[in-house]
Amino acid sequence: MSALEIVQLMNLEDRGVAGAVERVLPAIARAVDAIVGAIRKGGRLIYVGAGSSGRMGVMDAAEIPPTFGVPHEAIRAFIAGGRPAMTGAVEGAEDAADAGVKALRGARAGRGDVVVGIAASGTTPYVLGAIEYARARGATTIAITSNEHMPLAQLAEIAISVDIGPEVLTGSTRLKAGTAQKMVLNMLSTAAMVKLGHAYENLMIDAVMTNEKLERRAVRILMEASGAEVSAAEDALRAARHSMRVALVMLRLGVGAAEAKKKLIVAAGDLRKALGE
Helix, strand or coil, X not given: CCHHHHHHHHHHHHHHHHHHHHCCHHHHHXXXXXXXXXXXXXXXXXXEECHHHHHHHHHHHHHHHHHXXXXXXXXXXXXXXXXXXXXXXXXXXXXXXXXXXXXXXXXXXXXCCEEEEECCCCCCHHHHHHHHHHHHCCCEEEEEECCCCCHHHHHCCEEEECCCCCCCCCCCCCCXXXXXXXXXXXXXXXXXXXXXXXXXXXXXXXXXXXXXXXXXXXXXXXXXXXXXXXXXXXXXXXXXXXXXXXXXXXXXXXXXXXXXXXXXXXXXXXXXXXXXX
């Protein structure tokens, strides 16, 4: 096959991934509700995986805190083989079920937490060991896999089994299976954070400003959410000590930073309630 024929074939296969994910949306929604309930009560979202699946979990966990302004401790991720496995293969790491148990034991995972096992095959010992330990400790368990008949789907309380069919390169689960995992993880974390109030409309109102680009984005967000001019948005953001949530209350209600903070405290952090919506 020519290069064009190869990528055309891959593109054709990829078209079916969204449809496969659509068929399991009810399970994804149940998982989102479980995550929201756990975090509201002080629990954590914990991802566990190996190889490509583990890297997906680590990537999602790394992106949630700066995107939604939640503490890093609230979102954890463990990959078989540890940090070296993020950039290279660690021989035999995924076959060690006891290592999965050790990771969760070290994190004191248990009742109140949600543990998500990610494994396309549904048979990865590292993930199975972690999920079995999590269930025994009273945590809510979720599986993201490609086969509902495999051990992981059977073991977890909520099984998100995305049947994407054979890979274009036989057995290479970093392809369609990896794409499906990324889509599911996007939904789990984004929908959960939105339900927890870390967005206003479709705006990232709690994003952390760690560089100049994000500071400019924060000003644009405030302008869109409040209708304010650039200078007013910049002044409010500065007075609010870079809290977009506080700055938006200031701009929308015409109050100072102290009064905006007080309104948010009275509303228990509910932005819409603080705005009187």
